[in-house]
Amino acid sequence: MDARSVVVVGYAGAELLDIAAITTSLEMANRIGRPDAPYRISVAAPGGRPIACASGLVLRAQLPLTAALGPLDTLVVSGGPGHARAAADPVIVGHVRRLAGQSRRVSSVCTGASLLAAAGLLDGRRATTHWQYADHLAAEYPAVTVDAEPIYIRDGNVSTAAGVTSALDLMLAFIEEDHGAELAREVARALVTYLQRPGDQAQISMFTAAPHAEHDLVRRVAGYIGAHLDGDLTTAALAKVAGVSPRHLTRLFLAHLGHPPGRFVRRARTEAAARLLSTTALPVARVAARCGFGSAESLRQAFVRHYGVPPSEHRAADGRVSPR
Template structure:
């Protein structure tokens, strides 16, 4: 194979960042890895016309979707606010279906999953999309098993990535598959990504999500938890700090966060541990202590439950420290 041909499908209202995360990641692999075969990337649109992105910027395409022919290594459909119109456009849907038959693997980013679903490519498969549009995708395409939680899902030759920058994670997974873990990690570092996240990691981290509740007691307790992960955070202690009963605090958490105080604490500690494992060289025992786990074994159990892997394997796959 002289090259790995990658075709990215854009359309009016596509998200520029969806496209850029794909093209920049693969171009970076070419540049810093001198990969063989290299990726040859082209962005195509329904008529070969410039793509008016949802950001207001215009992106020149490099070809016409109907005139694009295989063989193709990787076909990727971008997302964006224009995805609904794109999924209803017979030119886009028909040509994506056609090109999928001529591609080694097929993927979507964000709401681009709606185009793959309209083409029938996700029927009987598990797929993800941006969490804001997951219910819409499931309602319109009941033959698709929609899971809004992971940042990407790979089901056979079809991959779907969640919102926007999850394309970086899917691309590094593709680079690792094609050229090895070493180059994938180099690309992740060059792009200054937080870490090369496993596909089963949740789309929304509790540390990046918007404030989860307006209730003053809940907000105060959440703030205390995230600032004092190594402290005594039993529900009884938190209730005492908040000046309410254990029963009342539990009821407030269930109402406003959909989970008990104990579960919230466990998830907060596990996410913090994942960050430390990826970005520092602290021994696992130190990470466990800093995040409030009594022992490394307690951290391991929480980690396996949350991420489906052990702390040491997570560090080996995602470390960004030198």
């Protein structure tokens, strides 16, 4: 079988890590798996000029956009601070549109979604981008249904990834699709990365989105929640811990976190359960108990609401099998 031709589009101000996550993961698949249809990867840029990346490092392009010709297996548009200028350049956008029409699979990483949107490739589709840029993308391109929650979205043959390291997750999904789950897992292990996050996982979790530092009480209660997930975390119990009334605690959570204590607790428990499902072989019932769910069914319902899939499906995406 012929090689799978992959073109990664870069431009001035592209994010080097976006590009490297794509090229390294696909090249690792070639090295480890020696597939019958290896990836042939090229980085293309306007005029074939060196790409002055956002980090200050300069990356040599392998060919000019004009020389990138189909048919292609996969087109990937990188993101970076230079995305707005690139999306406003009709020449770059025209080449992206042309190459997309010659590609089996089209994708973007991070703010590279703006170039796909400018080319009309996301019209009528659901797409994601970096959470900081999602509102802007939605306002700029109303024909696109922007969802800032998932780390990547696949809508037909067009995929969009949230940003930076989510490029690894999308590439692992591509490798699995092309060459099977075992090679994808081997690549993930070689890269010492998460094995492997499902696309519906949230970009920001309760464990990385810290409460606003200016309010000590909210931060203290949030920390208490994280340390006592299997305890009594009703609003009344938390208010007693904080030394305030339940109504006042709710007002503080709404003001500083955007949602009431109960919702914060449910999300914290669900995300803690997701971590245990991904990193341990504990039975679902024990995961539910550790994270404060009354039963495995309660955990299942929370999972479906938050992630759109049941716990068993989330665990299967990591290559783990629930104990019988």
